[in-house]
Amino acid sequence: MQVIVFASSKGGVGKTTSALTLSSVLTHHGAQTTLIDADPNAPLAVWAKRFPDSVPQGLTVKTAFRTDVADIIDSAADPYVIVDLEGSRNEEVSVAIGRADLVLIPMKGNRLDADEAVNVIKVIRKQESIFRRAIPFRVFLSQTSPVIVDRGMRDICKQMRENGIPMLKTGMVERAAFKAPFALGGSIYDLNEREAKNPLAAITNAETFAQEIRDILIGTNVRAEVTTHA
Numbered sequence: 001m002q003v004i005v006f007a008s009s010k011g012g013v014g015k016t017t018s019a020l021t022l023s024s025v026l027t028h029h030g031a032q033t034t035l036i037d038a039d040p041n042a043p044l045a046v047w048a049k050r051f052p053d054s055v056p057q058g059l060t061v062k063t064a065f066r067t068d069v070a071d072i073i074d075s076a077a078d079p080y081v082i083v084d085l086e087g088s089r090n091e092e093v094s095v096a097i098g099r100a101d102l103v104l105i106p107m108k109g110n111r112l113d114a115d116e117a118v119n120v121i122k123v124i125r126k127q128e129s130i131f132r133r134a135i136p137f138r139v140f141l142s143q144t145s146p147v148i149v150d151r152g153m154r155d156i157c158k159q160m161r162e163n164g165i166p167m168l169k170t171g172m173v174e175r176a177a178f179k180a181p182f183a184l185g186g187s188i189y190d191l192n193e194r195e196a197k198n199p200l201a202a203i204t205n206a207e208t209f210a211q212e213i214r215d216i217l218i219g220t221n222v223r224a225e226v227t228t229h230a
């Protein structure tokens, strides 16, 4: 089981949207996935309840309340478990990060978001010391323009690199197709041109994003095995 946790110290950066998108790609390619909604506002649980017939096959949506996120993660039986957290720093966030095989931190590409990302990394470091294990994480760009890469964003990425903060090569571009499933049900794979412009571009973006994450998870497993046998 691989536990992927989306975390940020504030809301609105793209955790929920990216969590649903990643889950959609994994299930579309046949990987059973549990999506845990650990946000008290329950956006994913609401989506699943509102459109029960279009929840992708192989996707199980569960809700976690303040105290039981660890139990919900541990009781999941699927190869992928994706946790969508509330955008704040609380006990539940720390607990979920403590269970993660990979923490993903979205960032919109401005200075403030970069500082927020550093706050999450502090929580990760703390959990690493409590659990005495490395917790892999990546920051990724969210809601970026599909056409423009502005100077400020390039500078921030450069600074992240210089500070040794690992970033995903693939970001989640700003596209109506990523929002549409919340209004229409289902996933990016169910959209037509009328419902959202260029759904195929969104699918390509999402699949590249998911592939990079799978590669990271495989890589961390290989390293873990090497350490065990050493």
Ligand SMILES: Nc1ncnc2c1ncn2[C@@H]1O[C@H](COP(=O)(O)OP(=O)(O)O)[C@@H](O)[C@H]1O
Binding pocket: 008, 010, 011, 012, 013, 014, 015, 016, 017, 018, 087, 142, 143, 172, 173, 174, 175, 176, 178, 179
């Ligand atoms: N890749 C994206 N493309 C278009 N809109 C997005 C994208 N990611 C997030 N949004 C929009 O930005 C807002 C915040 O996103 P959300 O995923 O709810 O963030 P969070 O879970 O971090 O609070 C929502 O209105 C959502 O529709």
Ligand SMILES: [Mg+2]
Binding pocket: 012, 015, 016, 017, 039, 043, 084, 085, 086, 087
């Ligand atoms: Mg959210």
